[in-house]
Amino acid sequence: MSNLTRFDPFPLEPMSELFQGLFRPLHGGAGGNAPLADIKVDVTESDTEYTVKAELPGVEKDDIDVKIDGNLLSISAKVERKQELKDGERVIRRERYSGAVSRSFSLVSEINEATAAAQYKDGVLSLTLPKKAASERKRLPIN
Numbered sequence: 001m002s003n004l005t006r007f008d009p010f011p012l013e014p015m016s017e018l019f020q021g022l023f024r025p026l027h028g029g030a031g032g033n034a035p036l037a038d039i040k041v042d043v044t045e046s047d048t049e050y051t052v053k054a055e056l057p058g059v060e061k062d063d064i065d066v067k068i069d070g071n072l073l074s075i076s077a078k079v080e081r082k083q084e085l086k087d088g089e090r091v092i093r094r095e096r097y098s099g100a101v102s103r104s105f106s107l108v109s110e111i112n113e114a115t116a117a118a119q120y121k122d123g124v125l126s127l128t129l130p131k132k133a134a135s136e137r138k139r140l141p142i143n
Contacts, residue, residue, distance in 0.1 A: 039075055039103040050107055050129040057123035058096075064125060066118055071110045075125065076102035109134070 040055045056064060056077050063078040081098045085091070109131040117128045 039077070039101055041075075041103065041105075043107075045108075049131055050109075050111070050127075052125075052127040052129065054103070054125040054127070055123060056101075056120070056125055059123070061120045064120060066125075066127065068111050068113045068116060068129070071107045072104060073107060073111070073127075073129070074102065074104040076100065 042053045044051045052073065054075055058081075059077045059079055063080070065074075065076045067074040067076075078100050079097055081096050083091075107129070112130045112132045115130045119126045
């Protein structure tokens, strides 16, 4: 019984890293058409608003779509890469993604869509999302 070993789901051995790389194309990793993965976001909150910063490198401003529905925020973008090959050239490896990416999540408070603002600069989408004023709870009389 002295030869018992504990199973480690996250080994740091180089050989296991090598074999994990073989399966990356199956789940969208670094092979063929690797997506931006998820849209990486930072969300901060104050008493009156949320601030969201989303990384969208290489995306044109006109290809970004932000939708607000109550407390649900959806960010989607279309990424297009022009493929220009000169005579005699061939593609050896293509890792730059072309396609669509999206991310949706709920916030605790509802968002006031009328005063929400968005800005896109240097590959970062910045959203300022004011919270809707909480309505007072009304006590319902029982007859």
